[in-house]
Amino acid sequence: MATVADKVVVPTMQLERLFSMKGGKGESSYANNSQAQARHAKSMLHLVKENLDLAELQASDNPFVVVDLGCASGSNTINVVDVIIKHIIKRYEASGLKQPEFSAFFTDLPSNDFNSLFQLLPPLGNYGARTEECVAANNHRSYFTAAVPGSFYRRLFPAKTVNIFHSAFSLHWLSQMPEIVVDKKSSAYNKGRVFIHGSSAIIANGYKKQFQTDLRSFLSARSVEMKRGGSMFLVCLGRTSLDPTDQGGPGLLFGTHFQDAWDDLVKEGLISSEKRDSFNIPVYAPSLQDFREVVESDGSFTINKLELFKGGSPLVVNKPDDASEVGRALANSCRSVAGVLVDAHIGDKLSDELFHRVASRATSHGKVLLEQIQFFHVVASLSFAN
Ligand SMILES: C[S@@+](CC[C@H](N)C(=O)[O-])C[C@H]1O[C@@H](n2cnc3c(N)ncnc32)[C@H](O)[C@@H]1O
Numbered sequence: 428m429a430t431v432a433d434k435v436v437v438p439t440m441q442l443e444r445l446f447s448m449k450g451g452k453g454e455s456s457y458a459n460n461s462q463a464q465a466r467h468a469k470s471m472l473h474l475v476k477e478n479l480d481l482a483e484l485q486a487s488d489n490p491f492v493v494v495d496l497g498c499a500s501g502s503n504t505i506n507v508v509d510v511i512i513k514h515i516i517k518r519y520e521a522s523g524l525k526q527p528e529f530s531a532f533f534t535d536l537p538s539n540d541f542n543s544l545f546q547l548l549p550p551l552g553n554y555g556a557r558t559e560e561c562v563a564a565n566n567h568r569s570y571f572t573a574a575v576p577g578s579f580y581r582r583l584f585p586a587k588t589v590n591i592f593h594s595a596f597s598l599h600w601l602s603q604m605p606e607i608v609v610d611k612k613s614s615a616y617n618k619g620r621v622f623i624h625g626s627s628a629i630i631a632n633g634y635k636k637q638f639q640t641d642l643r644s645f646l647s648a649r650s651v652e653m654k655r656g657g658s659m660f661l662v663c664l665g666r667t668s669l670d671p672t673d674q675g676g677p678g679l680l681f682g683t684h685f686q687d688a689w690d691d692l693v694k695e696g697l698i699s700s701e702k703r704d705s706f707n708i709p710v711y712a713p714s715l716q717d718f719r720e721v722v723e724s725d726g727s728f729t730i731n732k733l734e735l736f737k738g739g740s741p742l743v744v745n746k747p748d749d750a751s752e753v754g755r756a757l758a759n760s761c762r763s764v765a766g767v768l769v770d771a772h773i774g775d776k777l778s779d780e781l782f783h784r785v786a787s788r789a790t791s792h793g794k795v796l797l798e799q800i801q802f803f804h805v806v807a808s809l810s811f812a813n
Pocket residue numbers: 443446447448461464465468496497498499500501503504534535536539577578579580594595596597598600601602764
């Protein structure tokens with residue numbers, strides 16, 4: 428007998444046409460569930476500034492171009508672009524060079540909720556006769572802006588036009604699921620699981636290869652687009668273990684209560700086991716070595732810094748002793764990043780059921796969860812190799 432979810436028609440779409448963080452301003456939206464990323468980003472600002480200090484400044488009539496790759500729809504991207512431009516302006520002031528005008532491009536996949544993002548943007552400052560006036564104005568932005576839709580695994584900008592690339596918490600998203608992991612006939616078919624965590628070496632290797640292929644494409648595109656003297660700052664989820672089947676914090680997020688909730692739907696007959704098995708979270712948290720291998724073999728960029736940075740918990744709660752708040756936070760956090768994929772796979776109603784189960788399972792383990800779940804990030808500061 429066909430189960431409810433088997434009747435949901437999911438058009439076969441490439442991941443990049445479909446994927447986004449949960450848009451809007453609702454309870455499980457990315458805008459309302461990205462305070463952890465905001466905290467982690469804040470703790471790394473000194474590294475961002477160190478990277479900016481390596482960028483060459485020039486007196487030019489052309490705009491100074493800053494790009495955030497994987498901007499999503501919350502205020503984090505706006506905050507970091509603001510920090511970047513203010514820091515570069517300070518450097519221009521100290522250098523005595525004529526200050527250029529600034530452009531900032533917010534880029535993400537086409538399904539991203541750019542409308543919600545642009546509603547958060549402060550108005551343009553007084554970009555009139557004198558640049559200093561607009562810089563001084565609080566609550567105003569000192570840059571022109573536009574959205575650029577498209578995958579950062581391909582070209583997004585004309586050659587040699589970008590001074591600073593920044594990307595936070597995005598590069599662990601694969602461009603697609605590795606084919607061997609989704610092919611039912613393959614020995615690497617991820618049967619019974621919805622994530623790599625706790626799977627076998629052959630499956631993990633499929634994910635690793637996809638991550639490294641994607642990162643290579645990313646670097647190749649940026650090496651064409653970046654201006655000489657530019658700089659690039661990248662942050663993505665990373666792991667401390669050498670073993671890729673141990674994904675650390677992301678493993679707890681997608682491999683425990685989320686996994687169990689999928690199993691619940693199967694046991695309750697709401698979806699078939701095949702339906703669960705054909706769902707996979709396209710995330711890979713690399714080790715430093717996984718990341719380094721690609722940058723070095725690509726050869727376009729020098730590594731100024733490459734380290735694993737402890738971000739902390741992905742859960743932000745007001746009352747840590749309230750297990751149900753912890754449970755809700757985990758479910759909302761999971762839904763804000765993976766909800767769009769789940770909705771497309773089993774439909775909105777069953778997605779509600781799934782995340783309801785994630786919340787209640789996480790509530791039963793609230794205390795342990797808060798103690799155990801920690802995210803680490805690979806942080807890379809890159810410039811052109813000479
Ligand atoms: C967790 S969000 C990070 C948002 C933001 N940078 C921040 O700090 O809060 C990850 C973003 O990466 C984007 N992303 C994933 N794969 C992408 C790709 N191939 N090209 C462009 N953006 C991508 C997602 O759509 C999502 O908006």
